[in-house]
Amino acid sequence: MLPILQWLPPRRWAGIPLAFSLTLGACWTDLSGQTERLTGKEILSSPASEGSSVAQNPFPPIPTPPPPLPSPTGTPGVPPWWPRSRADDSPYAVLLSGFLQGVAAQGGALSQQGILLWTATGDVLAEHLLDQPLPVGALDQLAISLMALETWGYEHRFATRFLTNGRLVGERLVGDFIVVGSGDPYFTEANVQTLARYLRNYGIHQIDGDVKVLPSFRLLGQTDPLASGHRLVTLLQEGNSPIRVTGSVSAVEQVPMGTCTLVLYTSMRLGSLLQIMNGSNDRVMAQTLLAELGGMAALQDYLQQRLVASSPLHLDEAMALRAEDISLEQETQELVLSPRALANLWEQLSFATGGDPTTVLPMAGIGHSTLRVRTLPLGTSAQVGSTAERLMILGQLPDGTHFVLLNQAPDLGILRLQQDQFLQELLAVN
Secondary structure, rough: OHHHHHHHHHHHHHHHHHHHEEEEEEEHHHHHHHHHHHOHHHHHHOOOOOOOOOOOOOOOOOOOOOOOOOOOOOOOOOOOOOOOOOOOOOOHHHHHHHHHHHHHHOOOHHHHEEEEEEEEOOOOOEEEEOEEEEEEEEHHHHHHHHHHHHHHHOOEEEEEEEEEEEEEEEEEEOOOOOEOOOOOOOHHHHHHHHHHHHHHHHOOOOOEEEEEOOOOOOEEEOOOOOHHHHHHHHHHOOOOOEEEOOOEEEOOOOOOOOEEEEEEEEEEEEEHHHHHHHHHOOOHHHHHHHHHHHHHHHHHHHHHHHHHHHOOOOHHHHOOOHHHHEEEOOOOOEEEHHHHHHHHHHHHHHHOOOOOHHHOOEEEEOOOOHHHOOOOOOOOOEEEEEOEEEEEEEEOOOOEEEEEEEEOOOHHHHHHHHHHHHHHHHHHHH
16 A cells, blocks of 8 residues: 555545545445344344444434524525515615625625615615615705705896995995895805906996995805905905905995995806706805705704605605604714605605706716716716715616615725616616
């Protein structure tokens, strides 16, 4: 035997014990069958029974495995990360399961992943924690958009009036310069330069009086009227058509008596302003509109009444809202919504825009927006948001499939790629 072992290559030596063990096991199984057929006399005379009246099995029996633990999902054999759907073999559930596994693999907590997929007719395709409120970040702009549309209307324009109670003496306006705004969220430095040109066309090169600003004037989204007034004076004096101001700046609550209008500026229509705000995720514009609408507490009350009280009839019954689906974080005063609350918000916004949310939202592959850094399917209309370790997106694929993704993971770059790939695979299912 020794010369044979020396002749065999090293890799084949390792197979000899395994082959010997398998042969022994096979032989033992065969001998066991023969032993069962032997009579008692034959057993006593057999070599295996020497010194014993009964042959002993040298191999211990294989223990019976314990029964499986109950599934955390309540469904036998289904792991806790498996999403709920109308059918266990649904391609949407399988796709969503793979997405959740990928998010969990990079450290995302499954208890922080709110996901909902539904059709244009309101049927749920698959979901994970659809009723768990989670931070929504910039997705609150959809709620602001809906409240603004139902408060003012799509064609509404914000007016900003510039008044005076003085008179023109040469190239000097002797008297106060009064600014009356109406909450325009997009009054910018360019508008101030246009104002300066208008004043110079009137022959006004200097204002010998005070600049008085009413609360609803918000320059560059500044919520403080006094700060807006100081910035206005600075821009007027530094522009290409400078207007010198000799008086002070103050904030007043009402228009003084005996004034007349010098210049009237009207903004773009509200729908276009919302498209700019959502397309660029302009938080300054969002905060300006929100302040004019009454603040975050007023927005929460509006959503409680608008969404909870009147859920669209065509939506699946699983998407019916409760008051707990909408709340505010006490410390940060940020909006917290469940995936089904966002789904209801999307449906109401779609109704408010005549069935075309792209009139106030960006679309992938069209124009310059926050979606240009994503690899979403062309024609996807969506709003995105992010906070620390969170990435959110809500929208509609070109085939009409709707989605809510409220995800948490340590690496937002990887998470963004995972979301985009998931949405592309979701479109491919159809």
